[in-house]
Amino acid sequence: QVQLVESGGGLVQAGGSLRLSCAASGRTFTRYAMGWFRQTPGKEREFVAAITWRFGNTNYADSVKGRFTISRDNAKNTVFLQMNNLKPEDTAVYYCAAALGPPVVVSTSYNTWGQGAQVTVSS
Numbered sequence: 001q002v003q004l005v006e007s008g009g010g011l012v013q014a015g016g017s018l019r020l021s022c023a024a025s026g027r028t029f030t031r032y033a034m035g036w037f038r039q040t041p042g043k044e045r046e047f048v049a050a051i052t053w054r055f056g057n058t059n060y061a062d063s064v065k066g067r068f069t070i071s072r073d074n075a076k077n078t079v080f081l082q083m084n085n086l087k088p089e090d091t092a093v094y095y096c097a098a099a100l101g102p103p104v105v106v107s108t109s110y111n112t113w114g115q116g117a118q119v120t121v122s123s
Contacts, residue, residue, distance in 0.1 A: 002026045003024070005022070006095070006116065009094065012086055019080055019082045023078045032101045033099045034053060036049050036095070037110075040093075046092075068084070069081070070082075083119070086121045094118075097114065
């Protein structure tokens with residue numbers, strides 16, 4: 001079993017930046033990929049970005065391409081989400097998750113989730 005702990009959320013003005021971190025522990029070698037999803041009240045969880053653990057292949061939602069960057073530190077078992085040029089519509093709870101296999105863009109591929117980190121972007 002993999003355990004995930006997120007950090008780095010907060011309040012930022014539009015145009016600002018934040019970096020989320022997700023530290024993994026436990027049976028980390030079983031992961032195929034790590035992903036970030038976000039959710040706002042009354043809406044389904046939305047794919048944001050993902051990275052395969054072995055080769056570092058990345059995938060982004062169209063809404064964040066060019067603004068967000070996902071990366072990983074294999075030695076520290078940590079994945080990051082650098083968020084630049086944030087917009088009010090990016091406001092959500094962001095969840096880190098671990099997938100056992102593809103496809104990485106759907107939440108059903110992920111079997112372990114973090115507790116969530118609130119990101120609030122003011123206009």
